[in-house]
Amino acid sequence: MRMTVPTAYRGLLITLVLAFLLASLLIELLVRESARLEHERSEHALLSRAADVRSSLETRLHDGIYLSRGLVSYLQSQEGMNDPQRIRQWMGSMLADTDYVRNIGVAPDNRIELIYPLAGNEAALGFDYARSPEQWGDVLRMMERREAVLAGPLQLVQGGTGLIYRAPVYMEGSYWGLVSTVMDADVLLGVMQEEPRWRDLRLQLQTRQADGQIRVIWGPALREGQPSARLDIELPGVVWQLVVQNQTLAAGAGGSRWLLYGALIVVLALLGYTRGNTIRQQREREAARRENERIKNEFVSTVSHELRTPLTSILGTLGLLDGGALGTLPASGQQLVAVARRNGEHLLRLINDLLDIDKIAAGQLRLTMQTELLENLLQAALHEHQGYAAQRQVHYRYHNPYPQAQIVADATRFKQVMDNLLSNAVKFSPQGSEVSVSVTLDERANCWCISVVDQGEGIPAAFQSRVFDRFTQADSSSQRRSGGTGLGLAISRGLVEQMGGQIGFVSSAAGTRFYLLMPRG
Numbered sequence: 001m002r003m004t005v006p007t008a009y010r011g012l013l014i015t016l017v018l019a020f021l022l023a024s025l026l027i028e029l030l031v032r033e034s035a036r037l038e039h040e041r042s043e044h045a046l047l048s049r050a051a052d053v054r055s056s057l058e059t060r061l062h063d064g065i066y067l068s069r070g071l072v073s074y075l076q077s078q079e080g081m082n083d084p085q086r087i088r089q090w091m092g093s094m095l096a097d098t099d100y101v102r103n104i105g106v107a108p109d110n111r112i113e114l115i116y117p118l119a120g121n122e123a124a125l126g127f128d129y130a131r132s133p134e135q136w137g138d139v140l141r142m143m144e145r146r147e148a149v150l151a152g153p154l155q156l157v158q159g160g161t162g163l164i165y166r167a168p169v170y171m172e173g174s175y176w177g178l179v180s181t182v183m184d185a186d187v188l189l190g191v192m193q194e195e196p197r198w199r200d201l202r203l204q205l206q207t208r209q210a211d212g213q214i215r216v217i218w219g220p221a222l223r224e225g226q227p228s229a230r231l232d233i234e235l236p237g238v239v240w241q242l243v244v245q246n247q248t249l250a251a252g253a254g255g256s257r258w259l260l261y262g263a264l265i266v267v268l269a270l271l272g273y274t275r276g277n278t279i280r281q282q283r284e285r286e287a288a289r290r291e292n293e294r295i296k297n298e299f300v301s302t303v304s305h306e307l308r309t310p311l312t313s314i315l316g317t318l319g320l321l322d323g324g325a326l327g328t329l330p331a332s333g334q335q336l337v338a339v340a341r342r343n344g345e346h347l348l349r350l351i352n353d354l355l356d357i358d359k360i361a362a363g364q365l366r367l368t369m370q371t372e373l374l375e376n377l378l379q380a381a382l383h384e385h386q387g388y389a390a391q392r393q394v395h396y397r398y399h400n401p402y403p404q405a406q407i408v409a410d411a412t413r414f415k416q417v418m419d420n421l422l423s424n425a426v427k428f429s430p431q432g433s434e435v436s437v438s439v440t441l442d443e444r445a446n447c448w449c450i451s452v453v454d455q456g457e458g459i460p461a462a463f464q465s466r467v468f469d470r471f472t473q474a475d476s477s478s479q480r481r482s483g484g485t486g487l488g489l490a491i492s493r494g495l496v497e498q499m500g501g502q503i504g505f506v507s508s509a510a511g512t513r514f515y516l517l518m519p520r521g
Contacts, residue, residue, distance in 0.1 A: 009279065016272050020265075027260045042227035042246070046201075050229040050244040053198060057242070058233060060188055061150075061163075064101050065236065067094050068148070068167040068181040071104060075169055080176065081106060084114055091116035100187040102162055108177035110139060121182075123158040129178075135164075141237065142166050143175060149237030153185035153217055161185040165236065189218045202245040207238060223249070307351050315344045339387060367410040367498060371521035374405040374448060378437060381418035388423065393431040400439040405448050406521030413495045414518075417503075420488040421452040421514050428456035428512070442517060447501070450516040459507040467505065468493045 019026070074090060081087060091104050095116070103121045106114040110129040115121050129139045134154065142149040152163040163183045169176045192203045204219030217240070222228065226245050233240040318341040321329065329337065382396055389396060407414075425435040433455040440449045459467060470490045496503040502517040 039227050046229035046244045050231045054231050064181050064183045065165050068179045071179045072167050088116050100184050102182040102184045105180045121158050150235045200247050204243045206241045371406050372411050374407050375403045385422045389426050394426050394429045397434050397436040407518040408521045409499045417492045420492045425452050425454040429454045447517045447519050453513040455511045458509050
């Protein structure tokens with residue numbers, strides 16, 4: 001006997017074979033992915049260490065910056081350089097604990113007239129910023145923004161390289177001059193190389209120029225392709241970027257090829273098993289779906305032929321009787337025939353609704369929503385069920401204190417819901433009892449509440465969770481006292497919810513109350 005492989009499994013086998021033939025390519029991809037992950041891990045570790053470097057560097061920079069801010073406040077309080085000697089003493093006390101501040105200068109009208117310490121900085125005394133093309137642009141930027149600016153590193157007139165923090169001084173709202181703090185760039189930034197815990201790192205400081213070009217302001221060249229971390233350092237008037245790499249080259253992400261081949265085979269085996277199991281489950285679900293579809297179609301066919309056909313014949317016979325085909329009927333007979341015909345037509349509509357139950361569940365049933373007078377709808381429903389109630393020796397008690405109440409609903413579908421609730425209430429009520437129908441206003445929900453209460457035995461607790469399910473009844477045995485398909489409440493819930501309302505119930509041994517919450521018109 002020749003074995004035929006299903007198409008779905010054949011495709012799986014072809015896929016696995018191709019995957020195995022491409023094993024070498026997959027191994028290279030895995031190696032590359034491993035390298036990428038290692039690269040990301042290294043960058044994450046570097047980012048944490050870069051934050052430590054940035055924190056230390058920011059602390060040293062801000063210590064020098066605070067010196068200028070303090071001197072600005074002092075000059076403003078003294079209204080200028082009225083006492084140069086006291087200013088020098090103040091400068092000396094502030095610089096006593098720093099090793100990287102080269103000097104502090106005071107420049108009224110942008111010309112340095114006071115500098116401390118003077119020793120080693122004599123060439124800067126009398127320096128006029130307006131005559132220095134290299135520095136005048138930063139001074140103008142400071143004056144335009146009316147805020148401090150950090151510049152550098154740049155060559156100093158007294159020799160060496162420095163970072164210059166310039167803070168504007170205003171007297172009574174007018175620009176007076178500036179205070180500059182010159183920090184030795186080699187000492188301040190060199191600590192990043194000298195710190196023992198950072199010696200395994202390659203550190204570089206960059207800044208972006210006005211033309212968009214990146215300029216390296218300190219540090220060795222970076223290694224191309226190596227993991228790195230970048231952090232911005234926001235300083236007055238400028239943003240630096242700290243770049244951190246490891247001094248040692250990162251190891252490759254290679255590995256034993258045979259391990260990768262073995263892993264690949266295991267992965268393919270697992271994928272084959274998982275996919276095969278998924279295909280099997282899909283085939284089983286598809287078979288179950290087709291079986292359910294067949295059962296549903298058979299049911300629909302049964303309803304269409306076994307119920308609709310004889311009902312149509314009955315309605316035709318009633319129509320002949322009502323039209324006098326067998327002679328004139330007495331008044332009472334005509335009334336009975338009319339009621340029977342009317343109820344038969346209504347039953348036919350219910351059968352059609354049963355055939356549309358799938359549309360209800362899918363929300364595709366077309367409704368004609370209009371503002372309707374609730375009193376008229378309820379009275380019509382009660383009137384049509386008077387005969388059934390009398391037959392069961394049950395009487396209705398109706399209470400509606402809101403005769404002008406209006407709801408937004410499809411009148412036909414609302415009547416269908418009420419028919420289900422009323423017939424169920426009468427069906428499960430003992431002889432001599434009453435079924436009450438009442439209307440109340442739920443102001444919080446802005447809707448009308450229609451209640452149908454019977455005096456039956458109540459719904460068993462074990463069945464209450466399935467009351468609105470299809471084809472379910474509390475008493476589903478062949479000996480049950482009341483007939484029905486078990487679809488009425490399922491259809492009612494679908495109709496009420498599509499009309500924008502809610503349906504629910506409360507049940508006890510003293511009876512059951514079904515209620516509808518319908519939007520106000």
